[in-house]
Amino acid sequence: MSEATANGAHHEEHARGISRWLFTTNHKDIGTLYLWFSFVMLLIGGAMAMYIRAELWEPGIQLSDPNFFNQMTTLHGLIMVFGAVMPAFVGLANWQVPMMIGAPDMALPRMNNWSFWILPFAGLLLVSTIFMEGGGPNFGWTMHAPLSTTYAPPSTDFFIFAVHLLGLSSIMGSINIIATILNMRAPGMTLMKMPMFVWSWLITAFLLIAVMPVLAGAVTMMLTDRNFGTSFFDAAGGGDPLLFQHVFWFFGHPEVYIMILPAFGVISQIIPTFARKPLFGYSSMVYATASIAFLSFIVWAHHMYTTGMPVSGELYFMYATVMIAVPTGVKVFNWVATMWKGSMTFETPMLWALGFLVLFTIGGFTGLMLGVAPADFQYHDTYFVVAHFHYVLVSGALFAIIAGVFYWLPKWTGNMYDEKLAKIHFWWAMISFNVLFFPQHFLGLAGMPRRIPDYALQFTEWNVISSIGGFAFGASWLLFLYIIIKTIRGGEKATDEVWEGADGLEWTVPSPAPYHTFNTAPEVK
Amino acid sequence: MSTTKTKHASSGLVALVTLLASHSALAEWGLNMTQGVTSISRQLYGLHMLVLWICVIIGIGVFGAIFYSIYHHRKSRGAKAAEFHESTTVEVIWTVVPFLILVGVAIPATKTLLYLEDTRDADINIKVTGYQWKWKYDYLDEDISFFSNLAPTSREAISADPTKVENYLLEVDNPIVVPVNKKVRFLITADDVIHAWWIPEFGVKQDAIPGFINDAWAVIEEPGVYRGQCAELCGKDHGYMPIVVEAKSETDYLAWVAEQKATAAADAEAAGKTWSMDELMAKGETVYITSCAACHQANGEGLTGVFPAIKGSPIATEDLPAHLDIILNGKAGTSMQAFGAQLTDTEIAAVITYQRNAWGNNTGEMVQPTEIKAAR
Amino acid sequence: MTEAHGGYYVPHHASPWPIVGSLGLFFLLGGFAHVLHGGTSVFMIIGAVLVAAMIYGWFSIVVRESEGGKYDGQVDMSFRWGMSWFIFSEVMFFAAFFGALFYARMFSVPWLGGASNNVSTHELLWPAFEAAWPTNGPAAVGGDFATMGAWGIPAINTLILLTSGVTVTWAHWALKKENRQQLILGLAATVALGVLFLGLQVYEYGHAYRDLNLTLGSGIYGTTFFMLTGFHGMHVTIGAIMLAVILMRSIRGHFTAKNHFAFEAVAWYWHFVDVVWLGLFIFVYWLV
């Protein structure tokens, strides 16, 4: 995505070849690195998902053994969350935040490089566990003790340190983003004039800094329970396996909003552009995002309704959880109101944004259903949950990332992508996604537990359909890769503004954006 | 296998088409939550449908608005963009209305939750303990206690042809039996990792936490066989620890209780007699398939790096005392459990004999139940 | 915010240190896991060396740039935000462990003793267990132990840390007055107090292991005691090293009354470590 920056009119000196990428302190280079890393992880995590869907093609064990299946489920979840979605959003932030606020670069450019380069090593450590004796982590991405402590394979200690590294990277990345947003805005760019994408990242970065250390704490407790005789998660010593779940989900629930708030930000940029109408209710969007972030800290135990908490706890967490529908609803309604009476066109970024809007809302609805504690006794740990979170994560987070990539790609490369191919890709992905995940609602309601390699016969048909959708959806990403490479290589030249309705500082600089933008700050009215 | 795959693919597509046409297919395929056979499960179903319909209605509104504006407010139809970008009135409305809807949901949800958590005044108490990967049931008021494993019919079909097996993965060797129309309280815990005991038709799902006891209850209204599965990832065979409950009339239940006590007595007697090699090997194989094969594999070769092979293992071919010891007492810190607490003397004698003579471990040695008794 | 962005220092030349640091962390942590499984410690040592080199190399550049006057007020502000949020992340790390302590004291231990909806837990699984704090759990993991009294070494350590908070503030005040001598004196005293604190803690640990049979393996009490005080001790160590570096720089004549963010960052960190200790003193030692 970046070769093109070299073709730009600006001939600024920067290192060439590999050392440019290893040592760079440029936010655009680092953004590019993040995005490519994330895409590679999507392919790896996706390949694991393909394994899962292949194993679930029919009852019985086909491909390997159940233990390997568990490793695939675990790593699929971890890689998608920590390797694909989060780095992709950090990549978007690196590229866009400085340009959107009129800053010359990120606030702490060297640390920016470090945040990125920790990631590939963390990924390496994580993936290498599969090849160790006894296999890789097989206890689910939620790593509940004591399955992840006393009963886990030896590679778990390597896994724990991989999580530490991932956390370190996220924390440093977030500190950088916050410092950039708070300190580097162009004169006149007050907080309430910031683009929504910047706002949502400001809040996300806060969430990250607040909860990644808690995850580090959780896995550290795992480490000491495994190796140093502590009793955090052992009732015999006065601890409690549920302590792990509380600590984990105190991280885990905000984590899911960490993956959706930047998506909200992207969508809030795209819909006004293609509706040619300013975002409806800007300030309530800001407050809604902040409320979601706040609520996300006080609802974690909705993942634990069936663990036998006292009933007062269950009630409290239920009330707090369903409340999240209110600010999220505000966002959805505001997007719809932005489109209302607009003058809409449907270029690829807008198609992905609309796909997001509809499918994320469906995922939100199932989330609300899960939030109703007594009903969750039937849904919990079934494919209904799997369907819920893929609707919010894939058609939510991932769709928004793809929307953002198509939206800003011309700015990054200076070239327009192939609109026709991109539309084909969208419809292909949109349809196959629903074939893949919609049936999982039925499977869950009919009683199919999650995280099983093999199932009772009555679940066969929907699983076959889901797998067919899965392979089709997986293959769509090869087309995506082709479209991206084609755009980097060349294509119709993009104008500075790129989109007719686009508004914001990033559209005032040339396409492709020069290596250094805003060395002198623009004036924002 | 590839032929079955294509067969499935085409059958899947055909089924998709017929699905849309025929209503009966819907029932068969399972589209919705079961209503179940207890007052709890019916209430859960009711709540589920309530929230589902609320979401459907809101969805129709939201998606309707989206598609309306996609159609009417598109540039290609000549739409000109309006300028408005806020309205306090509508924003207040769409904040307050969802809030009120949620309050409306929370009220029945609270009632149901309080109802389902009220485990007082039970008629029968059954302790349910999850193990990797089986369930143990202790009838606290009767002196009955047994393990319940995946049925051998299912286990053998896993890598063969599951489609031939009735209730594949949902059948056990020893189902639990309870009377209908009595309040049965389940006290749920685990011995190793977290499991979850789930019977959809009862609306009961409760995590089994090692070191703690959670409880749940059911008053089953219709006699029948009810099936469920472990619902918390618990390791390799998480997918293979089903639950089967037989609900019987009061009299049938009492008969079952009496029968259980009789078998227990018979078992004790059998442990006194001397068994022949063939008897031991036959019984040993059954015990091995139900209790050991999950880890050590049916062929005795284990899984490299995780579960040791029994075939050719020095312990199973030479060191008999060590063999006895590891089975009776397990090995702390590993998933090898203390089977002394789980199996009868006869079963242990049989499985040791089997391990020492199967798959080319031809030691020719026999172990009698009386020896186990002595070794305990 | 009116200073020209053109003045914001963006290092346009490449920096090798971040990637050296990444490689170092990879070896350090991966190597540690390797050691836990009985492997050689070579990788871990390589990692530690790389990380140390990275820290040295990276900070050298930053110090040079700072002393070379390349940073304007806005860069300074970025550093301030960076350090504040970093400390916030540390607070959250400790919060996880304090959370574990409160959870054990308020929930898991009482529940094992039959509180709340756990009557059967107590009756059927742990009938002999009586909920009390401190405890090593129903299985008396690690055997009988005695607890560490609050009013011996811990109280002295509290005084030491509080005093060190004062001395570091004194040094800061001196720096602002351009009084180099007092600055150096104040910093040296702070470092000395930090080291004294650590010495006493090491002694205390020895006493716990030798005389009290209080170990990391003493059930949930030992677990929370050593994990919390241990991580705190690690932070004191890091803080003391950072203070020592600042002391060296002060001796070399770095910092001016206006420009001394590095000093302030370390002071903030030191105060944070101090506050954590107060929490520890109250909840780990005192209110037992």
Ligand code: HEA
């Ligand atoms: C991006 C990620 C993301 C997002 C945004 C959400 C959003 C929500 N999630 Fe989800 N969730 C996950 C990711 C996410 N979730 C993951 C990964 C898991 C599984 C973890 C695991 O176990 O592995 C999970 C699991 C999960 C559970 C646990 C289920 C179980 O294990 O039993 C619950 C329970 O309450 C829940 C609830 C919710 C709720 C209430 C929302 C709400 O935020 C949704 C709000 C949105 C709407 C409601 C739609 C729009 C609103 C309107 C149009 C307004 C009007 C609507 C009404 C009044 C109905 N989620």
Ligand code: HEA
């Ligand atoms: C953002 C996160 C994210 C994303 C993007 C995805 C994407 C996908 N997920 Fe993921 N999933 C999770 C997060 C995510 N998932 C989490 C957190 C869990 C829970 C884990 C746990 O239980 O611990 C989970 C669990 C999970 C399960 C349940 C497993 C179980 O319970 O045992 C399944 C089953 O179908 C599944 C399927 C898929 C599929 C088919 C995709 C597809 O969208 C993937 C598509 C992408 C590709 C396929 C890659 C690109 C293409 C190639 C590499 C070329 C090769 C292509 C072919 C061979 C066709 N996922």
Ligand code: CUA
């Ligand atoms: Cu037992 Cu899953």
Ligand SMILES: [Cu+2]
């Ligand atoms: Cu959640």
